[in-house]
Amino acid sequence: MTETLSHSTGPRAAGGSLRRLLQDPFFVIGAAGLSVLLLLTLLAPWIAPFSPDEGDLFSIEAPPGDGHLLGTDEIGRDVFSRLLYGGQVSVLIGLSAVAVQLVIGISLGAIAGYFGGLADAIVMRLTEIVMCFPFYAIAITLAAIFGASVWNVILIIGILHWTGLARLVRGEFLSLRERDFVRAARSIGVSRTRIIFRHLLRNASGPILVYATLAVANGILAEAALSFLGLGVRQPQASWGNMLSAAQSMRVLSYQWWLWIPPGAAIVLMVLSINFLGEAFQRVLNRRPAAPVADLVSRRGWRARLPVTKGSENG
Amino acid sequence: MPELTPLMCVKDLDIRFAGSSSSAVRGISFTVGRGEIVALVGESGSGKSATALALTGLLPGDAQVGGEARFDGTPLLPGNAAQRNAFRGRRVGMVFQDPAAALDPVFTIGWQLDETLRRHHPALDRKGRRDRAISLLEAVGIPEPADRLRRFPNQMSGGQLQRVVIALALAGEPDLLIADEPTTALDVTVQQGLLDLLWRLNRDRGMAILLITHDMGVVADLAQRVLVMRHGVIVETGDVREIFQAPRAAYTRALLAALPGRAGSATAQADISAPVLTVDGLRIAYSSGFGRRNEVVHGVSFDIHAGEFVGLVGESGSGKSTIGSCLLGLIASTAGRITFDGKDLGRRAPGDVAALRPQIGAVFQNPMGSLNPRLTIAESIAEPLRTHRRLDALALRRKVDRLIGNVQLPKGWRDRLPAELSGGQRQRVAIARALALDPLLLISDEPTSALDVSVQAEILDLLRQLQQETRFACLFISHDLAVVRQLCQRVVVLRAGVVVEADRTSRVLDAPQEPYTRNLVASAPLPDPQRQAEKRAVRLGLRREVFA
Numbered sequence: 001m002t003e004t005l006s007h008s009t010g011p012r013a014a015g016g017s018l019r020r021l022l023q024d025p026f027f028v029i030g031a032a033g034l035s036v037l038l039l040l041t042l043l044a045p046w047i048a049p050f051s052p053d054e055g056d057l058f059s060i061e062a063p064p065g066d067g068h069l070l071g072t073d074e075i076g077r078d079v080f081s082r083l084l085y086g087g088q089v090s091v092l093i094g095l096s097a098v099a100v101q102l103v104i105g106i107s108l109g110a111i112a113g114y115f116g117g118l119a120d121a122i123v124m125r126l127t128e129i130v131m132c133f134p135f136y137a138i139a140i141t142l143a144a145i146f147g148a149s150v151w152n153v154i155l156i157i158g159i160l161h162w163t164g165l166a167r168l169v170r171g172e173f174l175s176l177r178e179r180d181f182v183r184a185a186r187s188i189g190v191s192r193t194r195i196i197f198r199h200l201l202r203n204a205s206g207p208i209l210v211y212a213t214l215a216v217a218n219g220i221l222a223e224a225a226l227s228f229l230g231l232g233v234r235q236p237q238a239s240w241g242n243m244l245s246a247a248q249s250m251r252v253l254s255y256q257w258w259l260w261i262p263p264g265a266a267i268v269l270m271v272l273s274i275n276f277l278g279e280a281f282q283r284v285l286n287r288r289p290a291a292p293v294a295d296l297v298s299r300r301g302w303r304a305r306l307p308v309t310k311g312s313e314n315g
Numbered sequence: 316m317p318e319l320t321p322l323m324c325v326k327d328l329d330i331r332f333a334g335s336s337s338s339a340v341r342g343i344s345f346t347v348g349r350g351e352i353v354a355l356v357g358e359s360g361s362g363k364s365a366t367a368l369a370l371t372g373l374l375p376g377d378a379q380v381g382g383e384a385r386f387d388g389t390p391l392l393p394g395n396a397a398q399r400n401a402f403r404g405r406r407v408g409m410v411f412q413d414p415a416a417a418l419d420p421v422f423t424i425g426w427q428l429d430e431t432l433r434r435h436h437p438a439l440d441r442k443g444r445r446d447r448a449i450s451l452l453e454a455v456g457i458p459e460p461a462d463r464l465r466r467f468p469n470q471m472s473g474g475q476l477q478r479v480v481i482a483l484a485l486a487g488e489p490d491l492l493i494a495d496e497p498t499t500a501l502d503v504t505v506q507q508g509l510l511d512l513l514w515r516l517n518r519d520r521g522m523a524i525l526l527i528t529h530d531m532g533v534v535a536d537l538a539q540r541v542l543v544m545r546h547g548v549i550v551e552t553g554d555v556r557e558i559f560q561a562p563r564a565a566y567t568r569a570l571l572a573a574l575p576g577r578a579g580s581a582t583a584q585a586d587i588s589a590p591v592l593t594v595d596g597l598r599i600a601y602s603s604g605f606g607r608r609n610e611v612v613h614g615v616s617f618d619i620h621a622g623e624f625v626g627l628v629g630e631s632g633s634g635k636s637t638i639g640s641c642l643l644g645l646i647a648s649t650a651g652r653i654t655f656d657g658k659d660l661g662r663r664a665p666g667d668v669a670a671l672r673p674q675i676g677a678v679f680q681n682p683m684g685s686l687n688p689r690l691t692i693a694e695s696i697a698e699p700l701r702t703h704r705r706l707d708a709l710a711l712r713r714k715v716d717r718l719i720g721n722v723q724l725p726k727g728w729r730d731r732l733p734a735e736l737s738g739g740q741r742q743r744v745a746i747a748r749a750l751a752l753d754p755l756l757l758i759s760d761e762p763t764s765a766l767d768v769s770v771q772a773e774i775l776d777l778l779r780q781l782q783q784e785t786r787f788a789c790l791f792i793s794h795d796l797a798v799v800r801q802l803c804q805r806v807v808v809l810r811a812g813v814v815v816e817a818d819r820t821s822r823v824l825d826a827p828q829e830p831y832t833r834n835l836v837a838s839a840p841l842p843d844p845q846r847q848a849e850k851r852a853v854r855l856g857l858r859r860e861v862f863a
Contacts, residue, residue: 179684180679180680180681180684180685181684181685181686181687181695183640183643183645183677183679184677184679184685184745184748184749185687185698186643186644186645187643187644187645187672187675187677188672188673188677188698188699188702188703188748188752189669189672189673189699189702189703190698190699190702191702194702198687198690199687202687202689202690203687203688203689205689
């Protein structure tokens, strides 16, 4: 008996993964980049030198300098201020769209994965139908019908992007469902909702978190694309996407770089930071097995395949 | 026995895995002689498999390996990969635990043999390689070898596949075969055939074997010399008979004492009153799609009395786990009647079933999977109580603490996660959870087969002790006859979904009536080299003098 108790115990799971995260360069870079961008956008009312909608009639399409850090646009609004406020909208849309995706994707995925059979067939066919539509074609149509606004953009992105999450949750549930602790819970008579939330969803949370992180980046990109086409966030409200739409004019593209490079760079940095975070979560939460066998991947070994001299032949 | 010059010579081998603070193997030295069968035994985590992988250069790339190993005078460690590559397969063959994983499922057996032969014997032409492949399959005892060349791995049984893997290892005509748990994934009757094959290959070809195993029965059966490993160190080396009859190291003695079957057999008396559970003509079928059903249990009947351990034994595919799942309500039966505590547990009486369910507890095989990794052990144990009893927080806490104490874990551990527990400790938690509602019947499906023998002995003791306190009945599903003999008063032997024999343990295991049971009992390797040698002599029709 005493022997069992003196067995060394494994590492503390929760503390370990946080420590591994902090040692991961991807996580550190991603988290640093994201916090800087988020702080800038959240503190916009205090940092921004001008109101985002305030036109300065004395400097229209002015290049950077002279009080306007990143110049002004075609009606004299300060680009830097609009960049900060536009970030708020982009982040809001990214996060809310993912929230919509999580609600739809997890519920449908959970139903399909846990109940299986007919429920699974119906949910998966529905998923496939939604996946059939090319995103931008259907998104543009919907935006044209319902009108461009922040909430419509969130709903459009959320409703068209939940399919990947539903398939992920279904797959996780299908494998977790057969694990012994779930079988034990079922044999005890634990209720279905409790099994789904306490046993299945909690154990699927790692992959879901990774997916959701990357989906935020996708949401921001989708917002930018829709707004660029004029079907997303409407002027005068600023968003990174609709600031970029200025670049539709050849004149702006050629001579007024300050109108399109800053929002473009902001989107790239934001998406990159979030993807770095997602990559770090992926490494820590869904761990891959150890490094490959050195002997089998070494190039030298392949080239120098020595002929074997079979020493003393015996038997 | 002829003079043995060392074939493999290992000195101060030290292995450390990346991210680990201590070495998995700590400076071990040993030799394997020509034509010698050496067993490397130890429990999980002793470093025995890491040793085998290091010798063949198959460790993960980020593991650090120190020390040296020479094979027939040529250095393998430290040595360059090309040199090891030249030896691997050609002079050192390898066989691993899972034959289905060792073979590529999309190529035929013949193609895989051909590929290996082409590498080892570049001079042979297509026809020559085919003849060679057929003779190799013949050598490992596969019937109709020419026909089997066209088969895919999924068309053959586990035992046949392991024979094919051995044939692949033999293709290079190795002087040394490293076999890592070659029979662990197989049924005992199949295991016996494979051990006979290895024994014959050693005798006829003079091939040395480094056998890595945790099973003392397999060691007794095959090994000539034994190395006992623990925590990365060799604690004892000796001739196989010495090890079993006069072990010197305390650890070896403990290991042998923990083997089931050596301690006294089951003692508790069953109540002869009405049975707790009666299963009558139970049939279970799995749906195999498009309305077809595949019946795996064909009319099984047995009963269990209060306070009784009944063993349900059988090989893989016999339907024993399916019956367990059905009794737990996880699978529906297609026909038959299950009466539990005087009430019908069938599908037709749904009202009663909900009330009866808490009276049946369950313990499953895999200690890694049986607990939710995200819940603390107190939460896991509290789950059945929360589901079926209305307890306030304080009463719940007290009850959980008492259960943790009952399975002899420290109370301070209530907030630990399963990842912080060893396999045996997790299984204790699973037992506490199963007994939380004071069930009348416990269904335990291979609760110890994933555990080391010393831990297995502790868990079996715990089960017996708890049973004496609370008098639950237990259906003990197992493939291990030694464990069943030690624990159960009665045994039901199952084969392909049909009961072959059911009676008192002593009668079934000591004087089996059916040929199937007799074969099953005879196949189980005993931890006694002398008896195993005698059994083999009888089986293979050898003359006795060989073993004198």
